Amino acid sequence: MVTAEAPYRSKILQALEDQNTSVSFDDPLESQMVLNMGPQHPATHGVLRLLVKLDGETVLATVPELGYLHRGYEKLAENCSYHEFIPHTDRLDYLSPLSNNTAYVLAVEKLIGIEAPRRAQFIRVIISELARISSHLLWLGTLGMDVGALTVFMWTFREREKLYDIFELLSGARFTTSYTRIGGLSQDMTPDVVAMIKKYLDEFPEKIGECERLLNKNRIFVERTDGIGMLTKEDAVDLGVTGPCLRACNVEHDLRRASPYLVYPEFDFDVPTFEGGDTLARYYVRMEEMKESAKIIRQALEKIPQGEIHAGKPKKVLPRKERIYTKMEELIHDFMLVNFGVSPPVGEIYHAIEAPKGELGFYFQSRGEGHPWRMKIRSPSFVNLQALPTMLKGAMISDVVAIIGSLDPVMGEADK
Amino acid sequence: MNNLTVVERLKSRFPAVPLETTEFRDELTVVVPKENIVEVCKFLKDDPDLEFDLLADLCGFDQYTPSQRFGVVYNLLSLKKKHRIRLKTFTDEENAKVPTVSSVWSTANWHERETYDMFGIVFEGHPDLRRMYMPDEFEHHPLRKDFPLMGIPGSLPLPKK
Numbered sequence: 001m002v003t004a005e006a007p008y009r010s011k012i013l014q015a016l017e018d019q020n021t022s023v024s025f026d027d028p029l030e031s032q033m034v035l036n037m038g039p040q041h042p043a044t045h046g047v048l049r050l051l052v053k054l055d056g057e058t059v060l061a062t063v064p065e066l067g068y069l070h071r072g073y074e075k076l077a078e079n080c081s082y083h084e085f086i087p088h089t090d091r092l093d094y095l096s097p098l099s100n101n102t103a104y105v106l107a108v109e110k111l112i113g114i115e116a117p118r119r120a121q122f123i124r125v126i127i128s129e130l131a132r133i134s135s136h137l138l139w140l141g142t143l144g145m146d147v148g149a150l151t152v153f154m155w156t157f158r159e160r161e162k163l164y165d166i167f168e169l170l171s172g173a174r175f176t177t178s179y180t181r182i183g184g185l186s187q188d189m190t191p192d193v194v195a196m197i198k199k200y201l202d203e204f205p206e207k208i209g210e211c212e213r214l215l216n217k218n219r220i221f222v223e224r225t226d227g228i229g230m231l232t233k234e235d236a237v238d239l240g241v242t243g244p245c246l247r248a249c250n251v252e253h254d255l256r257r258a259s260p261y262l263v264y265p266e267f268d269f270d271v272p273t274f275e276g277g278d279t280l281a282r283y284y285v286r287m288e289e290m291k292e293s294a295k296i297i298r299q300a301l302e303k304i305p306q307g308e309i310h311a312g313k314p315k316k317v318l319p320r321k322e323r324i325y326t327k328m329e330e331l332i333h334d335f336m337l338v339n340f341g342v343s344p345p346v347g348e349i350y351h352a353i354e355a356p357k358g359e360l361g362f363y364f365q366s367r368g369e370g371h372p373w374r375m376k377i378r379s380p381s382f383v384n385l386q387a388l389p390t391m392l393k394g395a396m397i398s399d400v401v402a403i404i405g406s407l408d409p410v411m412g413e414a415d416k
Numbered sequence: 417m418n419n420l421t422v423v424e425r426l427k428s429r430f431p432a433v434p435l436e437t438t439e440f441r442d443e444l445t446v447v448v449p450k451e452n453i454v455e456v457c458k459f460l461k462d463d464p465d466l467e468f469d470l471l472a473d474l475c476g477f478d479q480y481t482p483s484q485r486f487g488v489v490y491n492l493l494s495l496k497k498k499h500r501i502r503l504k505t506f507t508d509e510e511n512a513k514v515p516t517v518s519s520v521w522s523t524a525n526w527h528e529r530e531t532y533d534m535f536g537i538v539f540e541g542h543p544d545l546r547r548m549y550m551p552d553e554f555e556h557h558p559l560r561k562d563f564p565l566m567g568i569p570g571s572l573p574l575p576k577k
Contacts, residue, residue, distance in 0.1 A: 011546060011552050012546075015544055015546060018544070066548060066549060067547075067548060067549035067550065067551075070549040070550070072558060074534075074559060075558055075559055075563075075565060076565075079565050110441055111441070113441065235522075237469050237470055237495065238521060238522045238523065239522050239523050240470060240471055240472070240521065240522075240523030242470075251495065253495050258495075258498045259498060259500070347440035347441065348440060348443075348445065348489075348502075349440065349441050349443055350443065350472075350473070350491050350500065350502065352472065359472060361472060361473060361491070363473060363475060363489065363491065365477060373477070374475075374477040374478075376473065376475040376489075378472060378473040378491070382526065382530075383523060383526070383527075386522075386523060386525065386526045415549060416549075
């Protein structure tokens with residue numbers, strides 16, 4: 001048992017004081033100060049709090065402080081059935097709920113030992129990639145805003161609006177979709193949605209090109225991002241950074257390739273990597289990723305087969321509503337599944353997917369009950385944020401917001 | 417590389433250490449005594465045939481048993497070999513201490529802070545073992561099985577004026 005010690009504030013300050021602060025800079029101003037950023041700060045993308053030690057305008061050391069959005073989802077997961085937790089996954093990385101839904105059900109399906117039908121797998125690929133585009137668009141807009149390019153923000157939000165219309169027609173909700181189910185999906189993708197996605201994809205290259213024309217040769221944007229927030233390849237791997245931030249350090253690691261899940265091996269796509277490990281490299285990686293995602297969706301829409309979207313495992317997969325009301329067998333299964341849950345065998349699994357922010361993994365310990373004994377969410381934002389002190393060391397105070405923006409943290413996911 | 421080669425490499429390198437291995441859904445779990453966890457991790461990271469260079473995840477769990485109550489799970493990933501394995505180690509409730517692996521992978525730093533916060537497992541040799549999510553004045557460890565789901569009223573201190 002650990003007892004309460006010194007006051008909270010001084011403990012954080014002590015952690016900052018303890019850090020090794022050897023930084024060389026050209027023009028030392030002999031005045032050190034401690035600046036508190038957040039948790040209520042618009043540029044920290046949520047409730048992230050930073051304690052920054054400055055010498056003049058140069059950052060000497062940083063201590064990030066998390067937990068302002070901690071809702072105890074891992075505790076909640078231990079107390080609800082596997083199905084009941086799906087809506088909670090929307091609220092992890094709330095910028096890409098569809099890919100969280102997919103990640104969660106894939107982990108549960110691995111634990112149970114079932115697989116969704118091919119049509120459902122194709123739809124899951126499509127929604128994961130749409131979620132990636134939506135998440136990266138928001139990141140692009142806010143990064144632009146962080147470095148003073150306000151127009152991009154307006155344009156990307158306009159594009160995101162169209163995506164949310166697609167999500168609404170697909171799942172019935174714009175934001176908190178809860179679209180996937182264990183062994184399938186809540187509902188099939190209608191031809192209307194397919195038409196909307198196709199229309200969106202036709203317009204997308206032009207719209208993203210407009211943003212690129214605003215930024216790629218924009219002197220202010222390039223000077224504010226080039227060489228800012230450097231992260232070496234070795235540091236990135238050591239700190240466990242994944243996703244676009246790792247690929248911007250020239251590490252070709254993408255879980256869609258490294259440990260393929262769903263039907264990703266059937267698609268032709270590139271894994272963009274860039275050298276440099278700075279904010280500009282992360283910008284290029286994400287821009288290319290959006291184009292690759294569009295490529296994947298286009299192929300998936302061509303290849304998508306007709307058929308069932310629910311796995312034929314009545315004891316594990318929730319039956320359809322109309323059958324519950326008319327068939328005795330389905331009523332019994334529904335009763336058992338809702339009241340006692342899917343009971344996976346005793347065991348433990350870890351399954352991760354390439355979410356927009358990086359490796360989103362779920363670790364389950366099952367004791368054969370209807371609810372997990374332990375569930376751990378490996379959230380990419382939490383791990384990526386740990387690289388922040390390394391990236392900020394020696395940076396200027398005005399670059400802090402650009403560097404946070406380039407990491408693309410979502411506090412809902414980092415704080416769980 | 418497959419699970420069998422990992423087990424063989426580990427057993428040939430650590431013949432004196434009791435390593436218990438299980439496999440479920442093609443995922444390998446190796447239970448390592450906590451005294452050996454750092455050297456096993458170091459070997460797994462540095463061995464050229466294995467190269468588990470990325471610690472994907474580290475978390476604790478509570479078995480709620482009289483002995484060996486707490487466990488720590490290490491999910492490792494090899495970027496080059498594209499392989500995953502899992503290590504597990506156990507500790508008793510009194511004297512709940514496990515050596516830190518933050519010297520092997522820096523990313524363990526925050527994961528261990530989170531595990532300490534949630535379970536009260538102390539990581540010996542950790543450079544900065546503070547709570548990750550809960551306030552420092554908080555006296556409990558929320559993910560322990562004896563901590564109620566609704567929380568303990570009055571246990572979260574309000575800011576002093």
